[in-house]
Amino acid sequence: MAITLYELQGAKDIRFSPYAWRAKLALAHKGLAPDEIVPVKFTEKDKIAFSGQGRTPILVDGDKTVPDSWAIACYLEDAYPDRPSLFGGxxxxxxxxxxxxxxxxxxxxxxxxxxxxxxxxxxxxxxxxxxxxxxxxxxxxxxxxxxxxxxxxxxxxxxxxxxxxxxxxxxxxxxxxxxxxxxxxxxxxxxxxxxxxxxxxxxxxxxxxxxxxxxxxxxxxxxxxxxxxxxxxxxxxxxx
Amino acid sequence: MAITLYELQGAKDIRFSPYAWRAKLALAHKGLAPDEIVPVKFTEKDKIAFSGQGRTPILVDGDKTVPDSWAIACYLEDAYPDRPSLFGGxxxxxxxxxxxxxxxxxxxxxxxxxxxxxxxxxxxxxxxxxxxxxxxxxxxxxxxxxxxxxxxxxxxxxxxxxxxxxxxxxxxxxxxxxxxxxxxxxxxxxxxxxxxxxxxxxxxxxxxxxxxxxxxxxxxxxxxxxxxxxxxxxxxxxxx
The missing domain is CATH 1.20.1050 (Glutathione S-transferase Yfyf (Class Pi); Chain A, domain 2)
Known part of the structure; x- marks a missing residue:
């Protein structure tokens, strides 16, 4: 399944969101690399309206849409139980x-x-x-x-x-x-x-x-x- | 084996040490009750000199002497692995x-x-x-x-x-x-x-x-x- 991450984009394509970094590190810990990272500016609310809320990061994994870095980590832990654990129990x-x-x-x-x-x-x-x-x-x-x-x-x-x-x-x-x-x-x-x-x-x-x-x-x-x-x-x- | 806990004693036998409470709760979690709790005033350093240091709480479990609340929790987790875990891994x-x-x-x-x-x-x-x-x-x-x-x-x-x-x-x-x-x-x-x-x-x-x-x-x-x-x-x- 294709994994897409929506991530905050700063000036000159800089990516400074602390929450997006948490999600990227969580994905890496699970041995997963996003197939696509979609940059989203603060005010590009239309770009992420599909998620039903207004903030990044958002993980889209196949037909699952998961906003919020904490929820993303919990989702990855449940969805990929055979890969290294993010929480250790x-x-x-x-x-x-x-x-x-x-x-x-x-x-x-x-x-x-x-x-x-x-x-x-x-x-x-x-x-x-x-x-x-x-x-x-x-x-x-x-x-x-x-x-x-x-x-x-x-x-x-x-x-x-x-x-x-x-x-x-x-x-x-x-x-x-x-x-x-x-x-x-x-x-x-x-x-x-x-x-x-x-x-x-x-x-x-x-x-x-x-x-x-x-x-x-x-x-x-x-x-x-x-x-x-x-x-x-x-x-x-x-x-x- | 006999378990003894050395605990700080306040006025009128009040027991207010936050560290002793941690140790008492850790023991209870493991289903262990101290056979004896020895009260120790701040200045009764002679009473705990056997432990090689000057602070309570001190756990004595058979021939083991363990000062320091964190060390006591770690000791109990290792010594009683079949009882409920204090750390969950x-x-x-x-x-x-x-x-x-x-x-x-x-x-x-x-x-x-x-x-x-x-x-x-x-x-x-x-x-x-x-x-x-x-x-x-x-x-x-x-x-x-x-x-x-x-x-x-x-x-x-x-x-x-x-x-x-x-x-x-x-x-x-x-x-x-x-x-x-x-x-x-x-x-x-x-x-x-x-x-x-x-x-x-x-x-x-x-x-x-x-x-x-x-x-x-x-x-x-x-x-x-x-x-x-x-x-x-x-x-x-x-x-x-």
Missing amino acids: ETGQGLAKFVNAYADGVLLGGIARQILWDVFQNVDPVDRDYFRETRQGRFGKTIEEIRDNRAGERPAWEAILTPLRATLKAQPFLSGEAPTYADYIVMGTFMWPRCTSAYPLLPQGDDPVRAWRERMLDLHAGLCRAAVGYEEDFGLAESA | ETGQGLAKFVNAYADGVLLGGIARQILWDVFQNVDPVDRDYFRETRQGRFGKTIEEIRDNRAGERPAWEAILTPLRATLKAQPFLSGEAPTYADYIVMGTFMWPRCTSAYPLLPQGDDPVRAWRERMLDLHAGLCRAAVGYEEDFGLAESA
């Missing part, structure tokens, strides 16, 4: 939900409060009004105010990293000795700044989160390391 | 480590910044200088300063609860459909305020974390609900 799936809640409710906001302006630079020009309006509504600040205050976010950011750092000091992956979907949730989240910003979120040197991120970049034939981002193409963010 | 164990890091590095501090004075009231008088000195060193504030600022901690506390709340809105336990050690980690942490303070950490009514806590209080024949705390005996904290 029911308890692992339950706890991955907690990691998902931490990534969406804590980590993503902590990153946004530092690099949202950089992301904005990588949003396709046709989507910028939409992005500004929705994000400023969410944060109650302008993108420029967020940018200008980002140094002040450092103590809160360090606190946010605490549980990741302590875990990855004790074991190589969040899931233990080998990565599972919980690692992809957090790595997908870190792909968002990686593709859009030069701002140093993780300290150089001996940081356990940075070392884990390096291991994650290498997985699945370097899927994440090969991602096109500002670094290679644009150099937009350094001067932010 | 390797991925579950890996992710429980993340929950442990969240509980110790985020949740416990968030609770302390609201109820540390109440805990102090429940520390045995012989331990109070020790408790004040070590805790004030950790927080960089006096216990009274922490108490007087606790209303100001509310927004940070709500943020800390976010991932718990989102997870427990989606499923009955952190581990999914049934509780495992990850639930005990967080529940043990909540037993600390339950035994020492009347301060309302969770909203009345429809809160998913409160509803989960009620379910946890009922587990293992109401082990946690039966705990003696300030509520039944002392009424110390209400006026804090």
